[in-house]
Amino acid sequence: MTFLAQVLAILWKDIRCELRSKQTWTGMGLFALLVLVIFNFAFDLRVDNKAAIAPGVLWVAFVFASLLGLGRTIAAEREKGSMDRLLLCPVDRKAIYLAKLLGNLLFIGVVEIVALPVYAALFNVPLFAGALLPIVLLGTLGIATIGTLFSAMAAATRARELLLPVLVFPLIVPVVISAVRATGSLIVAAPNEPPWLGLITAFDVIFLSMSMLMFAYVIEE
């Protein structure tokens, strides 16, 4: 089996698992919507403060929902003991990581596709579908690269729901800053802004290469 075939095989296994149980998708999606609703009460959104608050609301909802899904990645494998079997397979550890990452991206992506129109409607923000898509995709990739790596770590502990955000939030700060700023500049174009989209891409590349190198150490038994 080539590397790509291995990645796709593990990814397909996860997708089938999710299609049958639908636990992660429904949970994450509902959670993202609830965060949006709660933020509506927390910040009284008006025309004058919308540009400042709306991007932050969107990304907080995405980050929180992502972490819910990310926590399940490796934990679900461990619960049923399938992690040991996966590790016994003659598969490159990087392939396992990539498959898990792609799976997470897919699950979070589906939730985001559902949440974005609702967000646009609830917060009365014009949905700039074309320009927003790369920002959402690259920002999510940044969160998922670090999150997938650390979910493997947190899954080995008793308190994984608690530990995962504590480990992941500080490390993804650069991605969150860039994503919020890039989204904000879509609502109100600001002069002299750094190239945020390029920065997210750079952070993604750094995080992805670090995580791929480190993943083998994390899951090794």
Add this chain to the structure above:
Amino acid sequence: MALARKETTIEQPGVGVKRRATRFPVVSLVLGTLSLIGMMISIWMIFLYAPTDAVQGQPQRIFYFHVPMAWVGMLGFVMVAVGGIGYLRTRDERWDWVARASAELGAVFITLTLITGSIWGRTTWGTWWTWDARLTTTLILWFIYIGYLMLRSYMGRTHASARAGAVLAIIGIIDVPIIYESVNWWRTLHPSAEVGVPGALPPSVVLTLMVSLTTFTVFYCFLLLQLYQLQRMQAVAQRLRASVE
């Protein structure tokens, strides 16, 4: 058995448990004495030798504690990462003891940095906190430290725990400069308060700062050695307990 083998204890009986308790702790004593003398000299220099700042007055003297604490906090994280890399390369748990000891120390010093910085900021800028790049990065580093310590305490004293800690430290040390830069870019449009402009510092101030920095570094080495010994003894104790049960 599978569970037992995960513990560092069963796997390598005897390694790192060499009987060294009887040896006279020369290095510890020397470092301890040096840091005691250094502290005395530093305190004298900070409060009596260094001139009072013309603008900020007496509160400026906190600078001589704040900067060395911040330096030791950063140095501590570098040592955590060095210990992590050493552990991943050699699989020698002594590297892990260094990393753990340094993480506990660094967390304390970064906490003190945040507290002293806050007090200094209150008297100088009139605010306890500002989202300046340096302050924000220090706060994030504090969170990473706490995350590291939580991870290690949840995972216990196992090989998996040591590896996870090493990975977190290595990713953290690469990430901290990136965080600093990104916060810098985030704040480019906003006026940010300057944190101590270097330039026309009188030589007595520089000398005091240097003495203070050296003292805190020696003090860090002294404490690191003590915590390292503590880690070693905890490992030995766990090993003995496992052999009895």
